[in-house]
Amino acid sequence: MNSSAWPIAAAFVQKWEGGFVDDPSDPGGATNFGVSLRWLRDIGIDVDGDGDVDADDVRALSPVQALGLFRQRFWDALSLDDVPGDPAVCIFDAAVNCGARRSVLLAQQVCNAYTGNLIAEDGVFGPGTRARIQSICYGMQAEDAFATRLLASRERFYHNLVEVKPELGKFLGGWKNRVNSLRQTLGVQ
Secondary structure, eight states: OOTTHHHHHHHHHHHHOOSOBOOTTOTTOSEETTEEHHHHHHHTOOTTOSSSOSHHHHHHOOHHHHHHHHIIIIIITTTGGGSOHHHHHHHHHHHHHHOHHHHHHHHHHHHHHSSSOOOOOSSOOOHHHHHHHHHHTOSHHHHHHHHHHHHHHHHHHHHHHHHHOGGGGGGHHHHHHHHHHHHHHHTOO
8 A cells, every 4th residue: 555655654763763862861761773771671672682681782773673673563563554655654653752552542533533433542553443544544635634633643642741741841842843854754734
């Protein structure tokens, strides 16, 4: 359905996920190329092969390994090849930045903002969610409108997150810049 969407998604994520950072305010811990220590521990990946998953594993990660993890754990796991291009890129980037469950919840909420069949907002990217996105996004203008709504929903999520966790406010500007950059990349509002 969207053979050209993966290269766009991959290039965008690589643009925004730089090198090693260990910001004490980041709940994910040490991060390299967008892969956090918390996530590596959750998925049990021992990059340096020393028997534990720690900051050294994050440091040892290459950009190619990080992109491979993102492809496997987000793009392929969510079957984003079966989703129209711009929404697929939006869902993928949100998964990298906010987690897969949150990314899917945002997409489900956008689906339910349209009239018609409601789907469960459960964070599971099943066939019902995929089919609903496909039916909403029939035609390029509808695809662009869905992506626009999805990016606006993601921006609201960041604002709400900062309201609940004010200590994350220092990241808000960067998150908003990323969303705006994705709008420009996709040519949507």
